[in-house]
Amino acid sequence: MNKFTITFYPDNKKVEVTEETTVLAAAISAGVYINSTCGGDGVCGRCKVIIRKGAVTTQPTGRLTIEERKKGMYLACLTVVHSDAEIEILPESRLDFEHLSEHDSALRLKGLFAPAEDVEIEASDRVSSIFSFIPVTLKFYLELSAPTLEDSVSDLDRLYREIRKVKKETMSLETSLSNIRKLGELLRLAEWKVTVTLFRKGGITEIVLIEPGDTSCKNYGLAFDVGTTTISGRLVNLQNKHVIGTKAVYNKQATFGSDVISRIVYAQQEDGLEKMHHAVIDSMNEIIRDLTSEHAVDLNDVTCVACSGNTTMLHLLLRIDPTYIRREPYIPTVNSFPAMRALESGIKINPRGVLVCVPGVASYVGGDVTAGVLSSGLYREEALSVLIDIGTNGEVVVGNKEFMISSAASAGPAFEGSGVASGMRASRGAIQRVEISSEWEVRYETIGAGRPRGICGSGYIDTISQLLTRGIIDRSGKIIDRDHRRIRVGEMGREFIVAFKEESETGNDIIITEADIENLKRAKAAIYSSVHILLKHLNFDFSDVHKFFIAGGFGTYLDIDHAVTIGLLPDMDKSKFVFLGNSSLAGTCLVLLSREALVKSDEIAGKITYFELSVDSNYMDEYMSALFFPHTDLSRFPNVKYAV
């Protein structure tokens, strides 16, 4: 079979491929990450590339305009190479890993939401007030007495004896053969002064590391929220609880599809699981490398990683086949992941460092939700509370300290800026606030205050709310038929121009299409109706809800009135809403900093029951009723008034 060399620009990365390889597959092999919401099915039209040189064949697609085709654009997933080629990946097709971190600082500067530090400080405080500060991996310094003929216990027993003495506890201790192999010389060279790193697992305490001298001040851990779209990591000093830095990158798995279902499907391809596993591990290792090098932390001093994520993400992270998550009756292989060496998963910290994962509840209610419940304190509430986590999936928990019930709402990634025409994550250049005047003039605010590049979740909520308020769309989401410079007709129906190409950074109009509105409507309907069904199942309604926690990346900036206006949130007393931000990351931080929180997360996951919406006879009716703005039943939203 012929072999060709493809060079990808602007990365200038080369890869050798065989004939019949798609450009998307070649890019994956080359380690170049192309946006592909549909996972290579030719549906989303995100993977646009320009063929600079080389022979290719492609398939017809409605996802490229005639203008784009004239510019030499192709969809990477539908295009096959037949010679050496030079291919340029368009900016909008690239998975851009840098912007998220910028975004992080940009938002902090603008003070638009509780900055990461606040959440972090809160987590640290909670560790003191609710959970004891005993990190998952605990370092401490020991001075052993040297052996004598009279005191001739073995080196290992001497170490064990001192640990028990210092900890004032008859613990069951163990360590690995590799530690034992170096122990004799290490103890003597260190003149019996060593630092041990302990990790408790079940009834056994493992000595993870034995280091010469006093290194107890150098002990770091990372908390990760592994999202379908975004991976966030936080570096913490385990000796004093201080947060050192936080960083987020796109999950490189986005190349293989934007939601968990397309990822599970991709996993069934040859090497599919392996590739996605490496993509997520690469993303995590990037964060680790960046945070540690930025803050001059030695990787060997990082002794623990705590992870949360939805069940599919954690399966992929650990290279566990997620196939059965998607097949009825939707069974994950594992909800409670065993603690292990981080190295076993490919995560690069100290080779003997530990990885713990926050346990999940079910196939579609993962450890991220458990971490959210832990972080929100819902599990301690006396009164009935609700938690919604809006990410690529939507999850709902209803309960209090007595009981908790959960369900998954197939929200889709629309609120994360995926699957919508001008959608983007809440990063630099994202339109995050929108106001539309009665004259249809649009005022917006972008993250970083520069030219707009797209619209993020909160921007969409504002936009739809304003479109409704101004009567530009009707309650079903259709754009009215009016001749106006902001309304145009595209291939998929009418479109509303939020920002003209003259204003934008990309040189393209930033728009919202009827298809986008349909997408967003479905997402809000799924979440609203899920909460409603759970409450109903328990014989409650929204008036019984005491606190309504909102988690998820976009929740850090959200106009509640607008969210109620579109029917995403119920029409209730605003004081009941509590923003959590990334509660999964915050909860994982708690776990990292406190063994008690880790134990509590197990309890929480065990206590939350899972409610399968698809088997509830009322769910589909309820969902259909929510496919209007704000809802078919207007009596549920007495305070919402539209122009039309």
Place this chain on the structure above:
Amino acid sequence: MNKFTITFYPDNKKVEVTEETTVLAAAISAGVYINSTCGGDGVCGRCKVIIRKGAVTTQPTGRLTIEERKKGMYLACLTVVHSDAEIEILPESRLDFEHLSEHDSALRLKGLFAPAEDVEIEASDRVSSIFSFIPVTLKFYLELSAPTLEDSVSDLDRLYREIRKVKKETMSLETSLSNIRKLGELLRLAEWKVTVTLFRKGGITEIVLIEPGDTSCKNYGLAFDVGTTTISGRLVNLQNKHVIGTKAVYNKQATFGSDVISRIVYAQQEDGLEKMHHAVIDSMNEIIRDLTSEHAVDLNDVTCVACSGNTTMLHLLLRIDPTYIRREPYIPTVNSFPAMRALESGIKINPRGVLVCVPGVASYVGGDVTAGVLSSGLYREEALSVLIDIGTNGEVVVGNKEFMISSAASAGPAFEGSGVASGMRASRGAIQRVEISSEWEVRYETIGAGRPRGICGSGYIDTISQLLTRGIIDRSGKIIDRDHRRIRVGEMGREFIVAFKEESETGNDIIITEADIENLKRAKAAIYSSVHILLKHLNFDFSDVHKFFIAGGFGTYLDIDHAVTIGLLPDMDKSKFVFLGNSSLAGTCLVLLSREALVKSDEIAGKITYFELSVDSNYMDEYMSALFFPHTDLSRFPNVKYAV
């Protein structure tokens, strides 16, 4: 540097070496094991080879006779090659791994000692009577219910739930990532019918294996006694306690020295530890391969190996530096070895199979002694008892169920046939019983009833006893000055010919030299005086001893009267002596078959205190007094009468 090829015969094994490589080192590289009691110091004269072809240089040595030199013999350790060479290893220089197994069956046929089966049956019985039969690794079959939308716990939780249900126990369960990775598909392909292998470690029960279908009838384990000179292994069916076979081979480490001290010294050479580690692992894997293939047992069905051995042997087995065992204050790195995957040590059974080691007491009182105490039942005795284990080292335990005290006697390998002129292990052709008439005619009995090849431990005890009885040696061990065809003068003093070359299989006289007698005298003195000192330390004497257990390879055939005559055993009521055979192997079998025995072995090791003889002011006096036959103080041996 020049490179040469050496071919070793009769193995016909080739190896490439650089100039200045000794023949002994080349043989080690080639995987040819040459006897070398002194570990290559040119002292023992055991490593005789014939250079058939090639240029060599050698050093002068008194260990080769002029006749031998004429035949082209060299000592492998003192000889360096300077060209390609062909080298023949003499039969007596070879570490002969085959004879021990032959010996095993030969002895059984002759019924000379409790055959292996008896010991094995005893072990099995004891498992039923004293310890519950719960093997270290336990297999059992499960039929899980298939998941439904109503019963949607994860695959792993489903498995855990069923195990807890069947075992009627809320145990803390865990399994490895690799098992979890294959779990989803395995459970479904097996239609939810699987066999699990459990291993309990501390408070946690690990699922070692998950196999499709019912494989519970296929569960095997191996018990090993890793001796300095001999390694014995026993294959056991863990489902029904049946012993399947026993096999012994020489420890290939003998190439590096005959006793633990020379091995520890060798370990400090470059790659020394690595080489010895591989030698012992090779020896063990040979036994495993032979036993499993002979009995058609699949290696994957072997789920556990239990090991005992002296502290140095277990350090080398696990590639732990033994340096500090030899340096005052004689501290081993580890006495209680953690359970681990057998694979971590290099032992080849099921890759997920488990290795447990019987814990030791001190640097010179190892797990073999703990296993012996376990097997003998000394730890349960009401009355004062003694256990001596005579191998390459001698160990002594004195105590009962209230207390136990132990010490190490530097006996040396003389009773194992090493370090004595015609010495050999108790294998085919070994003279094991000797009678000398008043006319100095020698009647002997060999193992296998064929022509003699050498003398084993019990043969030496008989010989010395008879030499004393007939007045051929005096109480200091000197051969009397008389002109007799059985007495000759060699390089190292007088020698007594036990069998003439015409009778022998090797064509050489089989002799006992004054140096041999001195060696054996020192060994018996060390053991006797150790027991005496321990008793004295506790304010007891031999008359207080209720039972006197004798363990060790040679103890399976031993004439007690003769052993008392030479002063190895005290002169006491014969009914108090109990032969244990290889009590280390028997005890290790108990551990393999019963978790309770494993726990008990920990208790025993923790309870036995170690007494360092070298710091006791009386020991040297007592030892010196024992350097006569039977003892300087004849009043201690009232029943022993010599001719002279």
